[in-house]
Amino acid sequence: MSKLVAFAAIQGGYNIVSKAEGELKQALATYDASTKVEFPNTAYYLPVIYSLTGIKVQTIEDMQKPLEIARKLLPAHVKRVNHLPYLGPLLDAGMAALFAFEIQEALRYVREPDFYLPQEEVDLDAGKIWLGAADDTVFRKRGVEFVDGSAPGFAAIVGAAPTPEIAKDIIEDYQKRNLYIFLAANQNGTTCAEQLIEAGVQIGWNTRIVPFGPDISSAIFALGFANRAAMAFGGIEAGDYKRMLLYNKDRIFAFVNALGDVNAEWAVAAAGCVNWGFPTIADTDIPEILPTGICTYEHVVGNVSHDEIVQKSIETRGLKVTVSEIDIPLSYGPAFEGERVRKDDLYCQFGAKEQCTELVKMAEMNEIEDGKVTVVGPDIKDCEEGKAYPLAIFVQVAGREFQADFEPILERQIHHLTNYIQGIMHIGQRDIAWVRVSKAAVEKGFSLEHIGKVLHAKFHQDFTKIADKVEVTLYTKKEDVDKLTATARAEYKMRDERVEKMTDESVETYYSCTLCQSFAPNHVCTVSPERTGLCGAYNWMDCKASFEINPTGPNQPIEKGECLDPVLGQWKGVNDFVYKASRGNVTHYNFYSMVYDPMTTCGCCEAIAAMLPMCNGIMTVNRDYMGETPCGMKFTTLAGVMGGGASSPGFVGHSKYNVTQRKFIAGDGGIKRLVWMPKIFKEEIKDRLIKRGEEIGIPNFYDMIADETVGTTEEEVYEFLQKVGHPALEMDPIVG
Incomplete structure (x- = not known):
C-alpha cells in the first residue's frame, strides 16, 4: 500500500x-x-x-x-x-x-436548524435539497429494506461527475440494480445532487437518490443510517463496536464512489469507511490499496472510467445483485416505485376520470400463448397530450400448479410491477387503478405493450413454481373496457364472498404472518377467516395461497388444536405456534377480545381500537386520520404506545375490513360496542356497517356511531350516545 x-x-x-x-x-x-x-x-x-x-x-x-x-x-x-x-x-x-x-x-x-429538510422529498421551489439525517419515520420505512434484501446495498457518492449527463447515467445504472444512492460533498462548488436536478432526475428518498449534504462531513449520515439499521434490525447493542462493524461488512453492502480530485479530507473519510468494510472506487488516478484485508476485496481502487464505475464498484464490494433485463426502452426496478409523474411531466393517463380495471384469471394450458401481448385499441402513440383514457389490463395465467385462489395474489402485483417502470406511475388496484405516463417515457418510445412485457417477465421470474404461461391483453376502447370491468367486478364479488361466507369454526387451520417481525420482533399475526391481517393486505384465502406458492415464506399453517376459550377466541395450537414464533416472548393471546390478552400489534396495522370506559364502548381510528380522538391519543401516539409486538389490554390493532367481520371483539360484546370512529373511515365502510347493523337487529346503527363532527372528547361522545340511544350504554360493563 x-x-x-x-x-x-x-x-x-x-x-x-x-x-x-x-x-x-x-x-x-x-x-x-x-x-x-x-x-x-x-x-x-x-x-x-x-x-x-x-x-x-x-x-x-x-x-x-x-x-x-x-x-x-x-x-x-x-x-x-x-x-x-x-x-x-x-x-x-x-x-x-x-x-x-x-x-x-x-x-x-x-x-442552522433549518439547513436540512426533515422530510423524504426535496423542495425545489424553496431551493432546499439537502435532507440531512433520516428521521425515524423515514428510517423505519427504508431501513428494513437493507435487512430483507429488497435493497441490496447503497452507493455513497461524494463529489460530482464531469457533466450532469454522466452523473445521470451513473445514478440510473445503480437504480437498475435496486441500490440506494447517498449523495454528499462537492467538487469545486458543484455537487452530484445539483447535477441530477439539472439533468431532470427526481431526487429524494422516494427514488432512492438521497442528497444528504453539500460537504464531505455530511457523508456521516450514510454511515449513521447503516449503524442504526444494525441496532434496530440486527439487534446489535450500542458500544459493541466489533459486532457493529462486522454486521455492516456482512449485511449492509455499501461502497463509496469518489468523483473528482481526492483531497486529504476525502482520503481520510474513505479510510474511515474501510472500518465498515466499505471500499472506495474513484474516477481519478489515486494511490490504491489493493490487498484484501478489512474489505471483502480491494479497499481503494482508482482511475476507473465512468462507464465502468458501477460494475467495478459492485464487483469490488462483492455484491450480488439481479438486474431485471426486460425488453422495454425504459429502466426498470424497485428504485423507480416511488417516482412521481406530476402535472408538468404528464403526457397522458389511464383512469382518473376514465375507467381503469385490472383482472388476473386462470386459463387452461392450451387456451393461451405464452409471451403474447396484445393492445386492443389506441396505443400511446395515438393519445393526445394531457388527456385521460380508459384502460383494462387482462392477464391470463396457466400452470400445472396454478389455482384460482392464486388470482388475487398475482393481481395485486400489477401495482408494484408497473410502478417499477421508470417514468410510469401506478395507483390503486382492481377497478380503481390509475396509470400516469410521463413525457420522458413517451420520448423514449414507451408503449402500453411494454406493461404487458413487464407483467409477463416478472410473473415468470417471481412465480416460477406456478406460472407456466402468461398472456396479457390491454384494452383501450371504452366498450371493451366496460365489458371487462363488468366481468372483473363479478369476480371481485365472488372472491370477497368466498371469504365472507367462511367462519373460524369452519376450518381447522389458520395462517401466520410474520412479515412485520423486522419492525416488531415479538409480533406474530394469526389470520383466520373472520380476522383478517392487521395490515389489511392478507385474508385467510390470501395466506393459504401464499403458503402454497412459497411453503417456507412468512405465511405458515397453524393447526388450531383444542379450543381453550370459544368466547374470547383462544386455541392451544395457536398458543404453541405463537410462543415458538415469538421466541418465547408471547405465551398466548385472544382473537376476539381487546380487553383480555388481545392479539399483539405491529406498526403496520390499518386501524387501532381503544376502550372508552365512560361510554362503556370502544373507538377505532384509521392510520390516515391525523386528528384528536376521544381516548386522548392520536393514531401515531397509539401506535407508539401499543405497537412493536406487544399485547396491550384495552387496545388492539386491526384491519379496516375486520370492523364488520362477525367476530370483531365478539368476546367484549361485538360491534355494538363501537361508539366512535373518524368520518372518513366511517364513510369508507358505510355499506358494510349498514349491512352489519341490520344483521344485529339495529338498522340505524350506522347513524348511532359518533365521529369528529360530534366531538373528540369522551364527554362529547357520551352526550351524543345518550341522545341516539346507543346500545353500548345498556350493555354489561366492558370490564367485568
Whole structure:
C-alpha cells in the first residue's frame, strides 16, 4: 500500500479533528453547555458515536468526550523511512475523522436548524435539497429494506461527475440494480445532487437518490443510517463496536464512489469507511490499496472510467445483485416505485376520470400463448397530450400448479410491477387503478405493450413454481373496457364472498404472518377467516395461497388444536405456534377480545381500537386520520404506545375490513360496542356497517356511531350516545 495515501489521509484526520475542536470551542462560548444537540426525530443520539462507543451525546458539553477519543485515535504522522504497516493507523485516523464529522454536523443542526429538510422529498421551489439525517419515520420505512434484501446495498457518492449527463447515467445504472444512492460533498462548488436536478432526475428518498449534504462531513449520515439499521434490525447493542462493524461488512453492502480530485479530507473519510468494510472506487488516478484485508476485496481502487464505475464498484464490494433485463426502452426496478409523474411531466393517463380495471384469471394450458401481448385499441402513440383514457389490463395465467385462489395474489402485483417502470406511475388496484405516463417515457418510445412485457417477465421470474404461461391483453376502447370491468367486478364479488361466507369454526387451520417481525420482533399475526391481517393486505384465502406458492415464506399453517376459550377466541395450537414464533416472548393471546390478552400489534396495522370506559364502548381510528380522538391519543401516539409486538389490554390493532367481520371483539360484546370512529373511515365502510347493523337487529346503527363532527372528547361522545340511544350504554360493563 502507498505511503503517500497513508500520509495524506492521516494528515486529513488531523485537519478534521482540529476543525471540529474549533467549532466545539466556539459553540461552548456561544451557547450554554447544556444546549440540546441531536439529529431531529431520531432515537439513536449521534448514531455513529453512540453505536461504536455507547456514549449518548445529548448536549454540547457531551461532545467533549467523543472528541477527546477522536484526538487519541489519531496516529503518529507517517515517517519518511521504515514506517510499516500503514493500514492500522490509517483506519484509526479514519475513525477519528468520522467522529469529528458527526460532531460537526450536530453543531450545524444547532447553528442552522433549518439547513436540512426533515422530510423524504426535496423542495425545489424553496431551493432546499439537502435532507440531512433520516428521521425515524423515514428510517423505519427504508431501513428494513437493507435487512430483507429488497435493497441490496447503497452507493455513497461524494463529489460530482464531469457533466450532469454522466452523473445521470451513473445514478440510473445503480437504480437498475435496486441500490440506494447517498449523495454528499462537492467538487469545486458543484455537487452530484445539483447535477441530477439539472439533468431532470427526481431526487429524494422516494427514488432512492438521497442528497444528504453539500460537504464531505455530511457523508456521516450514510454511515449513521447503516449503524442504526444494525441496532434496530440486527439487534446489535450500542458500544459493541466489533459486532457493529462486522454486521455492516456482512449485511449492509455499501461502497463509496469518489468523483473528482481526492483531497486529504476525502482520503481520510474513505479510510474511515474501510472500518465498515466499505471500499472506495474513484474516477481519478489515486494511490490504491489493493490487498484484501478489512474489505471483502480491494479497499481503494482508482482511475476507473465512468462507464465502468458501477460494475467495478459492485464487483469490488462483492455484491450480488439481479438486474431485471426486460425488453422495454425504459429502466426498470424497485428504485423507480416511488417516482412521481406530476402535472408538468404528464403526457397522458389511464383512469382518473376514465375507467381503469385490472383482472388476473386462470386459463387452461392450451387456451393461451405464452409471451403474447396484445393492445386492443389506441396505443400511446395515438393519445393526445394531457388527456385521460380508459384502460383494462387482462392477464391470463396457466400452470400445472396454478389455482384460482392464486388470482388475487398475482393481481395485486400489477401495482408494484408497473410502478417499477421508470417514468410510469401506478395507483390503486382492481377497478380503481390509475396509470400516469410521463413525457420522458413517451420520448423514449414507451408503449402500453411494454406493461404487458413487464407483467409477463416478472410473473415468470417471481412465480416460477406456478406460472407456466402468461398472456396479457390491454384494452383501450371504452366498450371493451366496460365489458371487462363488468366481468372483473363479478369476480371481485365472488372472491370477497368466498371469504365472507367462511367462519373460524369452519376450518381447522389458520395462517401466520410474520412479515412485520423486522419492525416488531415479538409480533406474530394469526389470520383466520373472520380476522383478517392487521395490515389489511392478507385474508385467510390470501395466506393459504401464499403458503402454497412459497411453503417456507412468512405465511405458515397453524393447526388450531383444542379450543381453550370459544368466547374470547383462544386455541392451544395457536398458543404453541405463537410462543415458538415469538421466541418465547408471547405465551398466548385472544382473537376476539381487546380487553383480555388481545392479539399483539405491529406498526403496520390499518386501524387501532381503544376502550372508552365512560361510554362503556370502544373507538377505532384509521392510520390516515391525523386528528384528536376521544381516548386522548392520536393514531401515531397509539401506535407508539401499543405497537412493536406487544399485547396491550384495552387496545388492539386491526384491519379496516375486520370492523364488520362477525367476530370483531365478539368476546367484549361485538360491534355494538363501537361508539366512535373518524368520518372518513366511517364513510369508507358505510355499506358494510349498514349491512352489519341490520344483521344485529339495529338498522340505524350506522347513524348511532359518533365521529369528529360530534366531538373528540369522551364527554362529547357520551352526550351524543345518550341522545341516539346507543346500545353500548345498556350493555354489561366492558370490564367485568
